[in-house]
Amino acid sequence: MSLPESPNISTANTDPSELDSKLGNDPKLKSKERDRLAKIRAQFDRAPYPRQALEAQPTPLNRYQHCLVTAYHRRYQKLIDTQGMRILDVGCGSGYGSLTLALANPGTTVVGVDLSPASIDLAQKRMDHYGFGDRSRFEVLSLENLDQLLPEKFDYINCDELLYLQPDPAVGLAAMKTVLADDGIIRTNLHNRLQRAYFFRAQELFHLMGLMDGNPGEMEVEVVRELFEALRNSTLLKKATWSSGKADIEEYFMMNYLFHGDRGFTVPEMLDCTERAELDWVSMVGWQSWCIEDLLRDPDDMPAFLAMGLSMASEGEKLHIHDLLASEHRLLDFWCGHPEANREFLGVEEWEPHHWQTARVALNPQINNEKFKAGLREAVTGFNDLQMRRFFNVIWGMETISGAIVIGLIPLLDGAKTFAELVDYWKKVCPIDSVSLAPTTTEQASAPLRYLLTELAKWGYVLPEQMD
C-alpha cells in the first residue's frame, strides 16, 4: 500500500480556536511569525515528509541512529533497558521516524506531534499499520506549544529535520527542554551551512524569481526542472546540486530548492544554541564520522602544526575544523540533555586494565541480530575475519575484525557479560599459549579482549559500562 496523495485531515472536527492555539496561530503571535508557520504548515500539508510508502522498512542505519541504548551509553556510559520509556517525536511528519523509534526501542511508547494535520494523519496510519497503534499517540501541536503536554515528560525527544526551520533554534530547544525528563536526552539536528551552501544559493535564486512567494507546487517544481535542464552541466549551481536521477523526485525539489524557512548553521552556532537553551551538548549522533585523522592520507604522519593545534583544541573546535576541511555532513546531528545530569566518566579508550576488571559489556542491540549471529559463528568456525560491512553498511566504522580475536565476542550473543566472564571463556577456548605451550594466563586472555572491546566501543558496536 502506498501513502495516499491527498490524505484526509483527521482534525476536521476540532474547534478552530483550539487548533489555532496548538498550531501556534495564537493571535498574540506576531503576524510575521504566524505567516512563517502557516507557510511551513501549508508546504507539509500539501506534501507530508518523508514520502515513504507504508511498506518501507527502516534501514539498519536508521534504527541504529534512533536507538536509545546508544544515546544513553554516550551520555552516561550505562546500559539501559528501554522497557516503559517514553519517547516524543517532535515534527514527526509522516511518521517514518516515529516507526523507526518504536522498532529500535522495544517496550517504549511514542508520542508524535506536528504542525501539519495531514502529516499527523499519515503518521498515525503508519503506526497502526505496524501494530503500534496502542503504543503511540499523535497530536497536531507545534514545537512552540510543547508545554501543553505538561505534566507529561519524556525520556527521549527526537526532533529530526525541524530545528533549522526555527528563527532561533535555541528557543525551539528550550521548548523541548520543558518536557524533557531529568535524565532524558534530546536528539536533534540543524542543516549544515557549509555543506548545503549551494542549496541556499539556489533557494535565494528561486526567491528572487518569485517561486517561493506562495506555497510552491507542481508549477514551481516544473520551472526549476526546466531551468536546470537548460543549463550547461558545467554551470556551477547545476554541477553542485543537480543529478538527472533526481529530476523526477518532487520531494527532492521541495526539500532542497523550494524549502520555506530552510537555514544553515555552523558547529559554533550549534554549540551556542545549545548553551543559550541551557542544555548540555553531549555528542554528534554519528560521532564516528567526525574524525580528523580519517581525512588524512596517512593519519600516522600528521603535519606537526596540525597535531599541535589539535592537542590543544576543544571537542567543539575539532568538530569545526573537520567541518571546515570536509563539509561532508548535511546535518549537524547531535544529542543534548539537562546540564545538571551527572555524566562524569572516563572514556573507554582511556581505561586502564583495572577498569576492565570491574566492567560489564554488551553488544549494541542494533547489531546483535540473527544475521550478525550467523556471520560471527561462521567467521569463528572458518577462522575468517569478520566483515562488519556485511551487517552494518555505513560509511564509517571498522571494515573487518581479525579472525584471530573475533571469538571473544561469542559470549555476548546471548546478553551482557562481565569482563571476567569473557576472560574465562577465552581461556576455555584458547587454553594453551601457542608459542610456549604453557597454560594461557589471565593477562594473556585479557590483553586481546581489551584491545578488541576498546576498538569496537569506539564505533558503538559494543557498550562497556562500569558495574556499580
Ligand SMILES: C[S@@+](CC[C@H](N)C(=O)[O-])C[C@H]1O[C@@H](n2cnc3c(N)ncnc32)[C@H](O)[C@@H]1O
Ligand atoms: C522535514 S520534515 C521532517 C519530518 C520527520 N521529522 C523526518 O525527519 O522524517 C519537517 C516536519 O516538521 C514539521 N514542523 C515544522 N515546523 C514545525 C513547528 N514549529 N512545530 C511542529 N512541527 C513543525 C513540518 O510540518 C514537517 O512535518
